[in-house]
Amino acid sequence: MEIGSRIRFFRIQNNMTQEELAQEIISISYLSKIENNQTSASIEVLELLCERLGIKLIESEEYTQLKELHDWYHLMVARKREPVLEFYESYECKNTNDSRVAIFFVLFELRHFIFTNQLDKAEDQIKKIDLYRDIFEVRMNYFYEKFVGQFYYLKSQFSVAMEHFKAAEGILTSSVHFESWETADLYYYIGLNNNRMGKLALSIVNIQKALAIYQSLYDLKRSAECQILLGICYEKIDEFQMAEENYLLATKVAEGINDSSLLGLIFHNQGVLYSKIGKSEEAIEHFLNSLKHKADDMVIGRLRSIHGLIDEYYKSGEYKKCQKWLETGLALVENHQGYPEFRIHFTYYDYLLNKLEDLQRFIEKDALPYFEGNEHHLQVAYYAEELGKIYQENHKYKLASYYFSKAVSSLKKHSHLNQ
Incomplete structure (x- = not known):
């Protein structure tokens, strides 16, 4: 350099x-x-x-340190939380004289902040990196684009995330060589992001690419994660049998390798499936099993299952149990920074359960602007429909019609048929 x-x-x-x-x-x-x-x-x-x-x-060339840093990054890709944290705490070469080592450390430290959900630190790191990105070599640019994509995915800014993931894919498919597990990991995230954007056909294509690589590497855990995501895609397009088959394949692997967190993820998505087909008791059972298998630090996963329980108990009229889980969910949100999506969901149920005034205003001023701003089309459709019902009950038919139309429009944007 x-x-x-x-x-x-x-x-x-x-x-x-x-x-x-x-x-x-x-x-x-x-x-x-x-x-x-x-x-x-x-x-x-x-x-x-x-x-x-x-x-x-x-400048010195410190190849040993470069290898150590790449091994650390591989641990993050493999979701090895304890070794990842131990390396970061014990790493003593943060003030290296080798600029390549220093830059890769900064990039992988960004991935570390994302891995540990320290998004404020990640955002500061991105701003600092942007000041000298012009000196990056191709491989550095690849990691930058991928990690920034992962950052915006966690921030629920899926369109922005996809721009960065596609930039990373462009580098990946050029002449630069990357390990096959790296290729699989990028396609997994592209599929994951497409899933959240409602582009389910594209999600399936990318996840199948990742799955084929993981199977060739005999990486059972990542193969199971792909099976789960495929199940989610099939559930969303109402291919319930195919979804259940993928979840069962994933369950066999999770049980075989005795992975509790993986089982928690499978139970949650089976709960979502049973909820969708109207099997409320089975849905509740699976959400509860999911929480039993999720560690305390799996905050997002726990919030999702708690939200599922709140929804099922409310639909079945078990309001005391609903209130209990609502309080648990709100406390979890309060104890951790961020998670505005769940704060909105739980506040919505707080209005419903406790018959608070101004529910209409809450949806208009808080819920809809947040989900529209983050392009959560399915959530926009849900809350717009709920608002339409409120206006219809109050005989404000023009406003009701407006929000029902918004719900339909948002569903079209979300639909896999519009890819």
Whole structure:
């Protein structure tokens, strides 16, 4: 890497301004030219700048550290939480003189923040990386695009996430070599994101690509995850038998490798399936089993199953049990940062159960704007229909018609038929 690019990278990493770095050495304008590789400075000047940054003028190549970092990243891909956390806590080469090592550490640290759901830190990391992205080589750009896609997926900004995933796919399918497990992982996330966007045919295609690779690698857990996602896709297009078959295949694997978290995921989605076909008792049983298999740190997974229980108990008129799980869900949201989607869902049921006033206003001012802003078309359809019913009951037929039309329009956007 050119010395000017190195100096700019390490300056930004050290949170130094150009003024702070240049002070009593050179002018700010001259430093700017150096950082942009527009001039050749003297060895004396470069040594003074590097000394202030705590790096050496001559860059070392630390292949061992690069391998350690890539092994750490592979642990994140494989969902090995404890080894991932242990590596990050014990890693002692964060102030390396090798710019490639330093950049890959910053990128994989971004993935670490996403992996541990520290989205505020991830967002700050992305902003910092954007200041020196122009110095990245192709492989670095691939990881940047993929990780930023994963960040926006967790932020429920699925269209933005897809732009980054497609950029990563473009790099992946070029001449750059990546391991097959990396290819599978990207296709899995593209399929996952397509699923959330309601593009189910595209989701199935990408998940089948990932599944074929995982099966060739004998990666049982990731194969099971693909089977679960295929089941979700088939459930959404009302192919219930195919969905159940995929869940059963996944269950056999999860039981065979004794993976409790995987079983929790399967039980939840079986609960969703039974709810959709009107088998409320079976749905409740599976949501409860799902929670038993989910660890305390699986916050999103627990919130989803709790939401399923609240919905089923409310539909079946078991309001005391519904209230109990509503309180559990609200407490879980309060104890963790974020999760606005579930805060809205639970607040909605709070209005229903406790017959609070202004439900109409809550849906109009809070629920619909949030889901429309994040392109959650299915949720927009649900809340628009509920609002239409409220206006219809109050004989405000023009407003009722407007929201019923919005519900239909949102369903069309969500439908797999419109891909």
